[in-house]
Amino acid sequence: MSLVPGTVRPRRLRSTPALRRLVSEVRLHPTELILPMFVKEGLNEPLPLGGMPGVVQHTLDSLLEAAREALAAGVGGLMLFGIPEHKDEIGSQADDPDGILNRALSLLADEFGEDTVIMADLCLDEFTSHGHCGVLDSTGAVDNDATLERYASMAVAQARAGAHVLGLSGMMDGQVAYCREALDAAGFTDTVIMGYTAKYASAFYGPFREAVDSELKGDRKTYQQDPANGREAMRELGLDLAEGADVVMVKPGLPYLDVLAEVARESIVPVWTYQVSGEYAMIEFAAAAGAIDREKAIEESLIAFKRAGSDAILTYWATEVAQRLQVEAAGHMSDRDARG
Numbered sequence: 432m433s434l435v436p437g438t439v440r441p442r443r444l445r446s447t448p449a450l451r452r453l454v455s456e457v458r459l460h461p462t463e464l465i466l467p468m469f470v471k472e473g474l475n476e477p478l479p480l481g482g483m484p485g486v487v488q489h490t491l492d493s494l495l496e497a498a499r500e501a502l503a504a505g506v507g508g509l510m511l512f513g514i515p516e517h518k519d520e521i522g523s524q525a526d527d528p529d530g531i532l533n534r535a536l537s538l539l540a541d542e543f544g545e546d547t548v549i550m551a552d553l554c555l556d557e558f559t560s561h562g563h564c565g566v567l568d569s570t571g572a573v574d575n576d577a578t579l580e581r582y583a584s585m586a587v588a589q590a591r592a593g594a595h596v597l598g599l600s601g602m603m604d605g606q607v608a609y610c611r612e613a614l615d616a617a618g619f620t621d622t623v624i625m626g627y628t629a630k631y632a633s634a635f636y637g638p639f640r641e642a643v644d645s646e647l648k649g650d651r652k653t654y655q656q657d658p659a660n661g662r663e664a665m666r667e668l669g670l671d672l673a674e675g676a677d678v679v680m681v682k683p684g685l686p687y688l689d690v691l692a693e694v695a696r697e698s699i700v701p702v703w704t705y706q707v708s709g710e711y712a713m714i715e716f717a718a719a720a721g722a723i724d725r726e727k728a729i730e731e732s733l734i735a736f737k738r739a740g741s742d743a744i745l746t747y748w749a750t751e752v753a754q755r756l757q758v759e760a761a762g763h764m765s766d767r768d769a770r771g
């Protein structure tokens with residue numbers, strides 16, 4: 432008599448690499464990886480980030496070079512963050528056509544046109560002296576509606592510079608509708624809006640603060656969501672869809688897979704995930720300490736997003752993983768050729 436009850440042996444489908452490949456429910460593809468990139472005004476050389484080994488603040492030249500490399504690997508899109516030399520209370524550089532982010536967008540748009548998808552972070556924290564994602568009122572609180580005016584102006588400037596997708600990451604109420612209206616009024620009806628639908632006030636953004644030279648004091652808890660709240664994500668989803676978001680996002684990634692799965696089940700538009708700076712740092716530093724296998728941990732984390740229902744993933748490893756996927760795809764074919 433069999434020791435396994437009945438004849439059900441799940442291990443059967445795990446028995447060879449080819450079978451495992453065949454029955455895997457999700458797989459990664461370079462096209463659904465989006466590379467976030469930082470470009471800083473006034474740099475002569477790319478500047479490595481201590482909190483994110485392997486990631487740099489780019490000059491315009493190194494940005495272009497890294498973008499070429501990413502696209503050659505088949506990466507699906509580029510998400511740009513700009514760091515201006517001069518920050519002020521209202522983030523004036525954000526909607527200035529000569530501001531670093533808008534110049535970088537124009538550069539990439541001229542170079543690549545419609546060959547890739549160029550995305551811009553639409554938020555003020557990279558541009559304000561106080562580091563908040565919006566402008567402040569006289570009491571020092573983030574003023575939602577005054578911020579919407581700034582976002583609308585940024586949206587038009589970014590669209591004009593050539594961005595195809597705007598990533599509205601500021602978590603102001605009404606930001607999707609407000610920017611949509613401004614874009615349409617300026618004739619940019621085809622500019623895509625990606626709403627950061629569920630964006631949590633997270634400690635996992637830690638290394639990003641260094642990446643954008645943020646001088647934030649305090650926190651973002653009056654506008655980003657409380658990590659304790661899942662239901663709220665569904666409310667935000669309903670609003671973003673009603674306001675006309677073309678894509679929605681859940682962020683951070685791994686600590687919020689439950690939220691991602693639920694948003695993915697309910698959304699009628701594509702759902703993306705942002706594997707944020709702290710998630711990147713955790714794997715890099717754990718691997719550097721010899722605690723985990725770097726490449727396997729990276730792949731497993733990305734697969735988890737796909738399994739939870741994400742259609743595309745923003746990850747600082749986009750180029751590296753896309754390159755590996757290209758090599759693997761070629762490898763399966765040549766194994767077969769070698770066997771003749």
Ligand code: PBG
Pocket residue numbers: 552553554555556557564600601635636637638639651706707708709
């Ligand atoms: C806001 C923004 C942040 C990130 C992306 N867009 C920072 C924040 O909200 O505090 C974080 C990304 C990361 O940590 O990798 N402009």
